[in-house]
Amino acid sequence: MIPTPSGRLFGTDSGPDLVVTREFRAPIDDVWASLTEPDRTARWYGRWTGRAAPGQRVRVQLAFEEGEPWSEMRIDACEPPRRLALSALDESGAWRLELLLTQRGARTELRFVQHLDTVEGIGEIGPGWEYYLDRLVAAHQDTAMPSFDDYYPAMKTYFDQLSPSR
Template sequence: MTLTPTGRLFGTDRGTDLVITREFRAPVEDVWASLTEPDRTARWYGRWDGHAAPGRSVRLQMAFEDGQPWSELRIDACEPPRRLALSSQDEAGSWRWEVQLTPQGERTELRFVQHLDTVEGLGEIGPGWEYYLDRLLAAHHGTTMPSFDDYYPAMKTYFDQLSLSPR
C-alpha cells in the first residue's frame, strides 16, 4: 500500500517543529481519552503507569517497538481536553512533543508537534510518527491497524528532503 506522508516543518523562535495532523470523527473529549487513558493508549502506542500530573513523570512501555522498551515521560503541560505536552530523554537524545486538539463540530483535529533540536534523523523520526498517528486513528475508529512496513522506508526520502514550510 502506498501512503502519502503529511508531515511539515516550521521554523520557530526556538528551532524547528515537525507538525503532523489527523482528523477524527469524534468529539474532542473522546479523542482526549484516547491520548490519556492507559487502557486506550495501550491499543495504539503503549501502556503507561504512574501518577499523571503536570510536572510529574510516568513510565511508558512502547508496545510496538523492538523489545517493548520502557521509558520515562515527563508531563510538561496538561490542559484537558485541548493540549498535552511531554518530554523524555533516551540514548537517541531529548524528545519534546505535544498534541493539540481542536473541536470542529462533531469532528476533532489533532495537531501533533515535535519540537526538534536538529532535523538530523528526520527520515527515521517522521515515518514513525505517521505510523503511530495512523495507529491512533485505527484504534479510535476500530479499523485495521497499519503495518510499519508501509511507512518505513517508503516515507524516508520524503522526510529527509523536507524543508521549512511558510507559516
C-alpha cells in the same frame, strides 16, 4: 493501501517543529481519552503507569517497538481536553512533544508537534510518527492496524527532503 506522508516542518525561534495532523469524526473528549487513558493508549502506542499530572513522570511501554522497551516521560503541561505536552530523554536524544486538539463541529483535529533541535534523523522520525498516528486513528475507528513496513523506508525520502517553513 499505501499511506501518504503528511508531516511538515515549521521554523520557529527555538528550532524546527515537525507537525503531523489527523482528523477524527468524534468529540474532543473522546479523542482526548484516546491520548491519555492507559487502556486506550495501549491499543495504539503503549500502556503507561504512574501519576499523570503536570510536573510528574510516567513510565510508558513502547508496545510496538522491538523489545517493547519502557521509557520515562515527564508531563510538562496537561490542559484537558486541548493540550498535552511531554518530554523524554533517551539514547536518541531529547523528545519534546505536544498534542493539540481542536474541535470543529462533529470533528476533532489532532495537531501533533515534535519540537526539534535539528532536522538530523527526520527521515526516521517522521515515518514513525505517521505510523503511530495512523495506529491511533485505526484504534479509534476499530479498524485494521497499519504495518510499519508501509511507512519506513518508503517515507524516508519525503521527510529527508522537508525544509522548515514559517
